Amino acid sequence: MTLAEGGLSRVEVADDGCGMTPPELAMALERHCTSKLPDERIEAVETLGFRGEALPSIASVARLTIESRPAGADGWRRVVDNGTVVAEGPAALPPGTRIVMEELFARVPARRKFLRSARSEYAACLDAVRRLAMARPDVAFSVEHDGRRVLTVAAAESRPQRVAALTDRALADNAVTIDWVRDDLVLGGVAGLPTFHRGVADHQYLFVNGRPVKDRLLIGAIRGAYAEMMPRDRHAVVALFLDLPSTEVDVNVHPAKTEVRFRDPALVRGLIVSGLRRALDGAGHRVVQRPTEAALGMWQPEPAIPNTPHPASWPSPVQGSVFERRTDFFTALPQARAEPAWAPPPETATHPLGVARGQVAKTYVVAEAEDGLVLVDQHAAHERLVLERMRAALAGGRIAAQALLLPEVVELDEAACDRLEARAPELAEFGLELERFGVHAMLVRTTPALLGQADPKGLVTDLADELGAFDEALSLRERLDHVAATMACHGSVRAGRTLSVAEMNALLREMEATPHSGQCNHGRPTWVKLQMADVEKLFGRR
Incomplete structure (x- = not known):
């Protein structure tokens, strides 16, 4: 052309x-x-x-x-x-x-x-x-x-190769392949990891029986599949190819043939959501790993300080303080803690996320993997783990409830109380039992056992805000996902909590076994890796 x-x-x-x-x-x-x-069968256009x-x-x-x-x-x-x-x-x-x-x-x-x-x-x-x-x-x-x-x-052997060539070369390493069949409907293509996203939806390509389309139903299904795995102002990178009998779709509803109508739209939407989530489940704890050039640029050695005294002239330690005398070039030594090693540390080669080596700022777990250093945001990671536990418990029936010794009264405005009262049966499935207590208050009787010592007031307040932001068109399943995500945030390990080495390793092992653990409930990455090659570059070894 x-x-x-x-x-x-x-x-x-x-x-x-x-x-x-x-x-x-x-x-x-x-x-x-x-x-x-x-022939004259205009409804069977192929x-x-x-x-x-x-x-x-x-x-x-x-x-x-x-x-x-x-x-x-x-x-x-x-x-x-x-x-x-x-x-x-x-x-x-x-x-x-x-x-x-x-x-x-x-x-x-x-x-x-x-x-x-x-x-x-x-x-x-x-x-x-x-x-x-x-x-x-x-x-x-x-x-x-x-x-x-x-x-x-050039002519490609497969759709994933062609999609990566036309969108972003990095997509090939940060995407999953979709292959899902339900009855006569076949869904294929590639989907970027939740942490591989863009600010606009210009990299969402949809095809129905080989025809490029821009359909609201399909776009909404993509948004629903990535719900609670991506920031709300970001958009997934996907290329979906849907093949179905021509009698199940009408392509003659728009002169440009970019819009289609399905005989059973609910079935098509369910197929896309299920297919995408199944493929993303298979990604496990994967996350976009390549650090940006701007991030690597921050790892630069500080310029040498002129006239640095020889170590022999450094001030001597004094009891009761790190250093009684200080100079302009010397700061207090960082305080560290150590734990006795009762057993040799495990081998890094057997664990994709490595083994814990320490904690930084009481927020980030530092682990050593076979091919690099791993940094884990402990709150974001545990938030995702709690959410997946809640989903698994909900799929098995009902989440166990933990009764409060004394029911707690939470004061809210009348509209928020109305929203909570209307959703009380749904919240009860998560182990959160609420009762109306006057015009401007709700009574909390139980909280989800998975959350441990949860803050009932903060939890109920946040749930009321989330329910107020919901679109009424959302399905029950999508509303429950929003509720579960909000509860999981309250039940996760907070930043600022000191973890033992055993707790850090337990967190890493559970992340490796939990789907979607590469991103938190708000779509942010839970862990990043600095490859050893990048570490060596920082020190001029290569």
Whole structure:
């Protein structure tokens, strides 16, 4: 494909396909003469186009040149200028077809003034080519804009390879493959890890029976699948390919064929949510690992301090303080703690997240893995672990409740009490039993046993706020996930708590065995790794 001025002045599309004979080329420019429907069953459309209107419509408002040559035959050329054939004859070109559009809306100024800027039209053309290239990984694509090659993708062996080539090369290492079948519906594609996200949803590609679409139902299903695993202002990177019988989907609801309607939308939405979550469950504790260049740039050695005294001249320690005398260049030594090693530490090679070596700022666990250093946010990690425990307990029936010795009264505004009272049966499934206690208060009788010594007032207040922010269109399952996430935050290990080495290692081992433990309930990463190669670079060893 070749563009000039974003496609406003010229668009050229060429292929190396089977080509067309002169009669076929003439018919391609006649309205409704290239319908691909084998019969009158318009509800069973299986091709991208079917009414034969695109080329004649373009030729009626622009100068259109078509050249085509079948293998083993001569080429032929036909030129149509705003609906009138102005030239026709032999053409020299390799086997295939070449179509050139020029002077779009030159004679329809009322339409031309509504075209967007060259940059916007160029972005739209490039996005269309990307989506077509994803749908057909067996075909090579290239795009030139104003004499500059801007996109080149070779024929790929698989969809994941093509998707990574067209979106972000790092996606190949930070994504999971989707392969899910339910009845006659097949869902495939790739989905980025929850920690591999973007600020806008421009990297969500959806295909139905090979057709690129932009459908609200599918986008909502993606959002639901990533719920509680991604920050609310971030968007997943996914490419989903849904294949189903043509009788189960209507593609003729929008002239651009970008919107579709399903016979059973609930089944399709459930398939996408289940397929995505199953694939993400298989990712386990994986998280985006490559630190950014900006983060690595912070690990720089401090400049040497001039006139540093020799160690022999350092001040002597004095009882009762770290140093009684200080200079401008010397600060107090960090205070550390040590524990007796009753047994040799475990081997790092047997654990993906390594073994605990210490704790920093009473918030981050430092572990040594076979290939690098691992930093774990203890609160974020334990928050995810508690949430997954609650989900597992809820799937088994009901979460165990822990009765309060004395029921606690929590004062709230009337609207918040109304919301909690309406959701009381759902909250009871989590072990949180509430009763209305007047107009502006709720009585807390039990809290979830999984949370331990929870703060009833803070928990109920946060739940009231979350319920107020819920969309009424959310399903019961999605509302329960929101509730579970809020409760898990209150029941997790807080930052600022000192952990023993045994507790740190227990946290690491449970993270390795728990799905989605690579991100907290708000979508932030729970652990990061600094590869040994990066450590060696920081010290100039490589």
